[in-house]
């Protein structure tokens with residue numbers, strides 16, 4: 681199992697079904713929210729046999745870090761994206777929240793800490809940090825509307841769609857905290 685110095689998960693719950701060898705080298709980190717309504721329901725879902733999506737790390741409201749997969753393996757977190765092999769190319773980090781509840785200060789700090797540790801580990805000078813929404817593209821598998829194929833807009837996380845415009849996770853804010 682791969683261990684990244686500086687990341688000491690509070691919980692490890694690796695699920696074998698979600699892990700496969702990398703199909704491309706890591707080039708950055710993708711941020712998400714998992715669309716859960718509570719930490720408890722988030723944890724329950726990642727134990728559920730019907731769960732087919734997975735991130736490397738899930739960060740709870742209180743800042744606890746749950747490692748869902750071996751960081752050396754790819755997980756199905758990104759789907760088709762502008763960057764090829766996005767599930768491999770990006771580590772996936774999710775805040776346990778949804779499109780209406782902004783990530784907490786503790787969550788944002790913990791996410792930034794994990795991002796910093798990953799970047800140090802890879803010696804990335806200016807880490808490629810992306811949101812799922814700016815990368816996820818439509819394909820024939822997701823829509824019959826041909827005009828959308830290859831275009832972004834398939835996902836709204838981690839920005840969300842709050843009426844007041846506040847982002848659930850603001851990528852620039854995470855960069856400032858790193």
Ligand SMILES: [Zn+2]
Pocket residue numbers: 711712713757812835837838
């Ligand atoms: Zn996502």
